[in-house]
Amino acid sequence: MATHLSAADTRPRHKRVLPGLSLSLGTSLLFISLILLLPMSGLVMQSVDMGWDRYWQVISDERVVASYKVTLWAALLASIFNGFFGLLLAWVLVRYEFPGRRILDALVDLPFALPTAVAGITLATLYAQNGWYGEILESLGLKVAYTPWGIVLAMAFTSIPFVVRTVQPVLEELSPEEEEAGMTLGASDWSVFRRVIFPALWPALMTGVALSFTRSLGEFGAVIFIAGNMPYVSEITSLMIFVSLQEFDFPAASAIASVVLMASLILLFAINIWQARYLRRLHGRS
Amino acid sequence: MSILIENISKHFGQFQALSPLSLDINEGEMIGLLGPSGSGKTTLLRIIAGLEGADTGRIQFGDRDVTNLHVRDRRVGFVFQNYALFRHMTVADNVAFGLEVLPRKERPSPTEIKNRVMHLLEMVQLEHLASRFPSQLSGGQKQRIALARALATQPEVLLLDEPFGALDAKVRKELRRWLRGLHDELGFTSVFVTHDQEEALELSDRVVVMSNGHIEQIDQPGALYASPNSRFVFDFLGNANVFEGKVENGKWQNQQASIALPNGTEQKDGQLYIRSHEFFVSTEPTAQANLPLRVIAINPIGAEVRLELTPIDWQSNDVWEIDLPHKAFDKNCFEKGQTLYVTPKAGYFFAHDAQQPVLLNWETEKTKLTEKS
Numbered sequence: 322m323a324t325h326l327s328a329a330d331t332r333p334r335h336k337r338v339l340p341g342l343s344l345s346l347g348t349s350l351l352f353i354s355l356i357l358l359l360p361m362s363g364l365v366m367q368s369v370d371m372g373w374d375r376y377w378q379v380i381s382d383e384r385v386v387a388s389y390k391v392t393l394w395a396a397l398l399a400s401i402f403n404g405f406f407g408l409l410l411a412w413v414l415v416r417y418e419f420p421g422r423r424i425l426d427a428l429v430d431l432p433f434a435l436p437t438a439v440a441g442i443t444l445a446t447l448y449a450q451n452g453w454y455g456e457i458l459e460s461l462g463l464k465v466a467y468t469p470w471g472i473v474l475a476m477a478f479t480s481i482p483f484v485v486r487t488v489q490p491v492l493e494e495l496s497p498e499e500e501e502a503g504m505t506l507g508a509s510d511w512s513v514f515r516r517v518i519f520p521a522l523w524p525a526l527m528t529g530v531a532l533s534f535t536r537s538l539g540e541f542g543a544v545i546f547i548a549g550n551m552p553y554v555s556e557i558t559s560l561m562i563f564v565s566l567q568e569f570d571f572p573a574a575s576a577i578a579s580v581v582l583m584a585s586l587i588l589l590f591a592i593n594i595w596q597a598r599y600l601r602r603l604h605g606r607s
Numbered sequence: 608m609s610i611l612i613e614n615i616s617k618h619f620g621q622f623q624a625l626s627p628l629s630l631d632i633n634e635g636e637m638i639g640l641l642g643p644s645g646s647g648k649t650t651l652l653r654i655i656a657g658l659e660g661a662d663t664g665r666i667q668f669g670d671r672d673v674t675n676l677h678v679r680d681r682r683v684g685f686v687f688q689n690y691a692l693f694r695h696m697t698v699a700d701n702v703a704f705g706l707e708v709l710p711r712k713e714r715p716s717p718t719e720i721k722n723r724v725m726h727l728l729e730m731v732q733l734e735h736l737a738s739r740f741p742s743q744l745s746g747g748q749k750q751r752i753a754l755a756r757a758l759a760t761q762p763e764v765l766l767l768d769e770p771f772g773a774l775d776a777k778v779r780k781e782l783r784r785w786l787r788g789l790h791d792e793l794g795f796t797s798v799f800v801t802h803d804q805e806e807a808l809e810l811s812d813r814v815v816v817m818s819n820g821h822i823e824q825i826d827q828p829g830a831l832y833a834s835p836n837s838r839f840v841f842d843f844l845g846n847a848n849v850f851e852g853k854v855e856n857g858k859w860q861n862q863q864a865s866i867a868l869p870n871g872t873e874q875k876d877g878q879l880y881i882r883s884h885e886f887f888v889s890t891e892p893t894a895q896a897n898l899p900l901r902v903i904a905i906n907p908i909g910a911e912v913r914l915e916l917t918p919i920d921w922q923s924n925d926v927w928e929i930d931l932p933h934k935a936f937d938k939n940c941f942e943k944g945q946t947l948y949v950t951p952k953a954g955y956f957f958a959h960d961a962q963q964p965v966l967l968n969w970e971t972e973k974t975k976l977t978e979k980s
Contacts, residue, residue: 498691501658504678505685506705507760516708520695602695602740 364582367575379576387553388561389580391469395557396537399476400484404530406477407484408522414485415492429486432479437542444475445547467549472557475544476537483536487529488522495521524599531592535585608669608763608796609634610655615664617650624650625820627663634669637790637797639811641804643843647820648800649768655798656766657681668764684757684765684795688772690749692741698752699724699737705760727755730789747778754786758793765790767799771806783810804844808832816840835964838957841880847955848927850879850898864921866896866951869967873958880964881954883913884930888939889948895969896950900927902941912936919946 368376379385414426432440448455448466458465465471495518503513541559548555558581565574610632617625625647632638640648653659655666657678665674673681693701702724706715715723728734731751741749750770757765770786771779787810790797801807807814808828816823816831818839824831835841850866852859854874859866866879892899900916903926907913911930918927929949941947955964 496689496691498687498689499693501678502685502687502691502693502756503704503708505656505658505681505683506708506756507679507682508704508708509679512708516704517693520693 361582364575364579367572368579371572371576375572376576379573380580384552384556385558385561385577388556388558391472391555392538392558395469395472395476396534398473399480399537400530400534402473402477403481403484403533404526407481407529407533408488408526410481411485411488411492415489429482433482437479437540438546440478441475441543441546444471444478444543448474448547466547467551467555469548469555471547471549472544472555475547476540479540479543480533480536483532484526484529487525487532491522491525524596528592528596531588535588538581538585610764610796610798611665611667612651612655613665613667615651615654615661615666617647617654617659617662623820625654625661628820628822629664630815630822630825632796632798634796635794636812637787637810638799639807639814640798640800640817641802641807641814641843642817642823643802645819646817648802648815648817650820651817652766652768652798652800655764656683656685658685682760682762682764684760684762686750686753686757686765686767686770688769690741690746690753692749692753692756694741697738697740698733698744699728701741701752702727702756702759704756709760723759727759730758731755746774747782750774750782754789758795763795765795765797767797769800769802771803772801779806786810808844816843818843834966835955837962837964838878838880841955841964846883846928846930847880848883848929849923849925850881851922852876852879861923862921864898864918866898867894867969869969872956872965872967875958875960877956877958877961879951879954879956879967881951883928884911885952885954886929887950887952888914888929888931888935888941889950890939892948893950896948898949899946900949902943902945902947905941905943907933914941916947916949 371379410429414422414429445466446452448458448471450456450459450464450466452466455466463470465474499517499521500513503517508516539559541557541563544557545560545563548557548560550556550560558577562574562577562581565571565577610630612628612630612632614627614629615625616623616627628651640651642648650659654661657673657676661674665672667673668681693704696704699721703720706720706723709715714720725734725737728737731754733748733751733755736744736748736752741752744752754770767786771782774782783806799810808831811828813825813827814831815825816839824836824840826834831840832844835844841847850859850861850864852861852866853876854860854868855865857868857874859868859876859879868874887893899919899921901919902914903917904915905912906915908930910932912933914929914931916927916929917923927949939947950969952968952970954967956967957964
């Protein structure tokens, strides 16, 4: 081994530490194909089989369209809520030292670790009319469980880590000098936040919110337990897919699924392009 | 605006960053805070700015007591070590920031702001970069923009934290001269922090030398160099060789090496500090000194040749450095590994029990001696 090394040492080195482009890219593409592209094309294939008319009929069914609306609105509200609350949580975790900070930091990932069904059942129990929170809210005239608000709640719960975890590192890297510079120039705390800190966080926050939104579009397990699943009122699109599957109507299920897929893809691409533009300005590759 | 600092102290946890210290800065003066890292110079600067609160003491700008004033109300210009430009704003927006955030009543109109920004950019000679982003600028350009931004609100006090630390030597020199010009032209009071003695001596009206949260000495650059009042200042301001000596038979002795005491010097043990250019060099010991040294490196630097030497048969903690004019060097033609003897012309003596140095001068005696023979 030693002789082998010394022999190699005499030659000039070209090789990088990591394996070359062909090997690493090849492996990555293979895995992407296996776990992403293949199932996705299967989905498309299945919906293509059914023909355009039937496809359109399935995805524009009144009940399904109502579920789009419910899902979109709920996901939108949930991700906006997460935008505010996730930013606040990330801010607290990065900016302040307090007992239990590490525990709180670890807890943020809980929604990812917890089986979504468990989350759904827990939330449903808590917010039901006789649950701990539900009772209080009921007395205030608010019903959460088994209404669209329950959907928003479940979506917000399962997708908040996206916002916290995308904003947190950016916030950590933010140099305190920029804030101090703002203050020495006479800016108020609010001005410093709005003009100095927020623009730096903005791309990460948008990405986090978009991820949270797309995750919410597809959320199933947590939502169905608390949604009440009333047709036209609190049925989400994922449930419509599930219902079709239960009726063994696989093409219909894939047709609806392809709509969710398209929506998610378009959103993710859009956010990526936008973010790349914004960051290019920040890091000076114009 | 004059700045009065009275009994300011600060500690971080157990660490005493600043022991109570006082400092008077006159209007229009340029003060350099010089010291090694950890000496408290940046802390002092940040306390003057209001970015850090002092534990005790008082700060006054002119007649105004600003001790409890928030940084945003102190109206100082502050230039950060790493520039701290706002990355998402253009150069022009960066410079305009201080004006944009003024309360509506005091804020100039948008066209007025635009004019003032252009004027400031002209002043720092970078008007052509107005629409660039900070990431597209070089270090020197960033520093100028940071200065223009700090000066936009026309502060009467400008504070700079290691302003040229991250720049290369040539740009640093250029900016230094330019900053001094700007200071003299606009007449603000400046305080800057540096660990570079050359920068402090060249740029300041007075230099404040700091160590371990204390002020060691405050003096004009020339006076500081001529009469350092402590071992620390001597060490820090430069290139002094230290000879640890015990008095024996009218000589300071260190194992095999010795230096004669000049006439009338108190017979005390202590350390001799001799600057690198205050030496004769010979190939034999002289009557006045026997300091054998071995040449380990020869570096031509500008007008002089610097020899690095290690002691032979005596002790010194550091490598000795001796600067010779090229002429003297060429005459002797020293080589690496060669043994040579040095004789001090002048130096400073710190007795073990004293804080203040005694100035030593062998020159006068030597001329007397040669006259006799």
